Amino acid sequence: MTTKKLHISKNLAYSKWLAILLIAVVLVIYGRTVKSPSLTKTQIVLGAGIDYLEEEQVFEVTTQSAIVASTYGTGDAQTTYNVYSSTGKTVAEALDGISRKIGLNISLAHCNVLFLSNSALALDHLQLFYPLTGMYSLPEQSVIVASAIPPKDLLAKRIGTTVSSALFLQNTLSSQEGDDGMIRTTVKDFLACSMSRSHANALPYVEVKELEVQPQNSDGEIKDNFELILNRALVVDKDKTYIIDEKRSEILSIYLSSDATGTLNYTSQSGESMEFKVLSENVSLNAKGRTVYAKININVDLLDVQFVNTDRVLTGADEIVMSFAKALEKELEARLLSLFETSKQVGIDFLGLQDKAYRSVGRTLEENCLDTLTFVPTVKITVSESA
Amino acid sequence: MNTTKRHGIYKTLTGDTIYNSQVATLVFLTGIAFKLSATPGILSEDLGSSAFWAFLCYSLIDVFISVLVFLFVLRNGDALLTATNNVAYRLISLGVMCFLTLKGIFLFSYASSYLTHELFQGLEPSLIYLLFLLPVVYLGAKGISSLSRTAEIMFPVIFLMIAANLVFLQTKMDFARVLPVFSKEPTELAKLFPRYGVWLGDTLPFLFVRIKNKKLPYITIGLTGTWLFVNLVLLLGVAIYGDALKTVTDLLIRIAGFNQLSKDIGRTEWTNLLSVLIASIISLAFAYFGALSACKRTFKTAAPIKIGYPLAILLAVLLIPSAQTVTDFSIGDFGYVMFLLAILLPILAAFAYCLQTAKLQHVSKLLDDEYTVDKQKPQIKDSDKLGILDGFKQEQSSQTSV
Known part of the structure; x- marks a missing residue:
């Protein structure tokens, strides 16, 4: 009984070394003779x-x-x-x-x-x-x-x-x-x-x-x-x-990306200018039937203020900064809407609206239906008070 | 013999017996090897956004098959049906042998085509076939003990590499890309759905294995974990690629390319490539082991398939001019046959086991009766305490004194 057991393990040991030898031979001889990059x-x-x-x-x-x-x-x-x-x-x-x-x-x-x-x-x-x-x-x-x-x-x-x-x-x-x-x-x-x-x-x-x-x-x-x-x-x-x-590429890059950084500027009609640094952004796109809703939340920091009539250092908590941020929200929404109009005019759906509508409407949505869609963008800017 | 050392004690298992923890590692490796390579791309090409949902259903069917297989194994179905020389079981084993051989041919053909055309282009294809086939045949022929130990050793390495690539994944994703659920008419989807049977039945070789349970329910953990993992990776794949998933020939390898560490340390696809290669070898070797065991149950010898399996694989890759032909065949009308075989074989095995048990009910009852005594033994009071032998004891003691 013991002899039989030893005999099996001996065979296994041989087969193991035989396999290793075979692989070595293949790698050394065959591998060296085959053209490889x-x-x-x-x-x-x-x-x-x-x-x-x-x-x-x-x-x-x-x-x-x-x-x-x-x-x-x-x-x-x-x-x-x-x-x-x-x-x-x-x-x-x-x-x-x-x-x-x-x-x-x-x-x-x-x-x-x-x-x-x-x-x-x-x-x-x-x-x-x-x-x-x-x-x-x-x-x-x-x-x-x-x-x-x-x-x-x-x-x-x-x-x-x-x-x-x-x-x-x-x-x-x-x-x-x-x-x-x-x-x-x-x-x-x-x-x-x-x-x-x-x-x-x-x-x-x-x-x-x-x-x-x-x-x-x-x-x-x-x-x-x-x-x-x-x-x-x-x-x-x-x-x-x-x-x-x-100007419109600025908001397009934020709309298309999930982690865009950079700066956003708002200049009022009277020439007062504020520059905001984008800290983070969150773009959420939802479609209900043929209406696509885009909610863009941008967290910004006040970077630079020029030609604003004030005698103190402004921070994100100041009323005037908040009002500029609100005005920037409206401007960005307007830019997005203008991008939508352009996309319809030139027939290029670069905002990806048909794709969003397809997920909501399903397979019955016809191809090239951009003209039948509605786009509702909402931009919300939060000014952080780090300054 | 499968020898493991735990707490300083060597435990030795008899042939074809493995621990449930080893089963779990094999389930994981065979579950990811081919399901996360070719399948996502092919499903996406045929089904569009429905690919994820189809895959979800497919993996559920595979879990159902696995549950049947493990119920059969844990009740020692193979031992009973082999011992009683059950004819139906021999026929089922023949079916399993054919299924696993075909599966081996299709999957090897895909893997070799991928390696020669996408990864090691410029290398002699025959060299790749040989180097890939050699460990498959060796590992499969060595038996389940070697296979399970290899899987057990490789599992932590592979799992850590894949997990690291997922943890550091950084790319643009849109999870809404899994919608709409029905990218085509439901009837059309239903017609296409059963064509991918070649990716089912990864756990069928377990039919011929005996399992020794450790304390933790490793099989349940392995099955659930693998199911969650493959579906998570496919969900990520759809979220990352959308309809462009059809251009992806190996999702698990491509996903590693989006590792944020790659910006600092260079391309990281090789990490998952290594994992996929090892998992593929173990998976194909496991199918080979299954075919060998099935052949032994059918013909009482494994010799025909021992030569037939590697020979069929080599002939397929060498004689069929394009691997695409093999893939098209496997997911064409023949895919329905594979789908049916993958589902029917474990059901039939379970059915054969139930019939045989019913047939041998009287034997089982006799056995049960034998064990009843043992079970009731502690409840029977000692004769000494009942006082039945009191008189006899006195007589005996008087005789002794005389």
Whole structure:
């Protein structure tokens, strides 16, 4: 009996070592002989741009990547930002072209900004993004940016504070969403809105302006530096696009975001001006049938007061500050209503109202019913008394 | 033999017997492996906003199947039906064997396709098949003890990784995206609903396992916890993606990408990728173990399926040109067959057990009678105290003195 038991455990021990040996053999011999992508042969892309050239009917893809080179024996490392472009019938073909140009495989795994031209935005969004997030590992948290100039030119622009425009946008949009109309739309949110009943999206619209005063260093002026202006929004629904002005982009970014920060200004007709800093916000959207109610609660702090006739330091508890906050509430409501009217006029449901109504009405709600909906926005501003 | 050490004492269990705590870990790992990978995307594509509600109903059906399975196991149904050589049970085992083999083929095909096309693109697919199949076959063939110990060791690691990714989740969400409940006509939804049977019956292999209970009700905790967890993750998936959920090939891995720590430490998808890979291997190995045990009950030998299961899987991934073909087949009309099999097999097993018990009622009664004496024994007063043997004792003592 004892001998039999020992015999079984011996067999098991053998089979265990045999399996380990087999795995080791496979990993060492077979793994070494099979061609596999290596990290040293991969180009890490920081920002990418996609343009669709309608005349040639080809995609023009541009990538900006960082190459860190260090000299042996010294601790110095120099970062070079390279911009490459290539065209192809598909995005993958164009990326393959870039890969051949630089002699490295392309990886979008660390690409946090994606620039899209208006012509690229007019294409099928699912077909545009699926290979990028799947095969090329583009993070779904990447920010999508639209621009007045082609993505190729935008990526090549040198910003005063950093050489890389992609890095600049990544830092700015992730930290200052809501500030002066900056909207952060990620790849994931873009697809979620695009596939909803509303089909529309709002993106940060970047304008480029050459710096009035170029930066200086010991060698003199560093030329060709630009500033990126991000205070407008581009709303898009397939082939329809529309640019929202600065003031309305401000409330749009608060409406679309859940954690926007930034400042809000109210200037009275007599020129008295107050600036409020947004501390937190809460947007609640409810639909009852075809009427959509938007309740926006904004908690603000008094930041700056100018041209107000007072001889003391104002705080959030002061009557005049409260009255300015009330006036700002009304103004923001008016801006939201004007956005609704614009959305109906241009036929782009960037407020996502059809999607909200669909959840209330159900599957019987017809497509493109924006004209049949009612929008009721309510803004409530609470001024904290931290000052 | 399954040996565990608790409080310095080694406890050894007989073959095919595991603790209920180990059952709970297996329930969790098999419950999340494939339900939270392909299922959400496929359901969203077919059902739109109804995907969450359909999944809720599906997971409830799976809990019902699991409850039946565990009631059968806790009453030693397998031991009784095997000992009495029940023909119906042999046929049910044949059904379970076929179901688990098909499930193994479909799920392995999906997993390998996902690995080759989405994660390790550029690698030789045969290498991935081989490396993925090897631990599945090894672990499954080693038996339930090794499987349950592996699950027990891996569970805390996997649970902590997934939980950390959920705790630090930061992205835009809208929970109202689960509405409307009926994105299509209810009749159309009802027609589509039973096509996803391949994701049911994860706990069927437990039919052939014996369970030793610890103090806490681990099985109930495991079943309830897994049900809550998978539905919570799917709810988050719908809230995060909305209708774009159909573009998601593996929800659990994608969700890890929204970890707020990723801004500081880089992409964190690999944490859940590791969890999903381990859970998938354990899940497929568990199905293999179930198929082996079912084959043993049917043909008295496990040899046919020992070779047949890995061979069928390899042939499916190598000969069928596209994994999409396999997926389409599994959730096409054949999905109805899988749905019916997953529900009917445990019901039939329970029915066979009840019939057999009724048939052997007289034997049970005899056994009960035997035990009645034992039960009543403490109530019977000692003969000495009743004084019945007083005279006899005196006679005996007088005889002794003589």
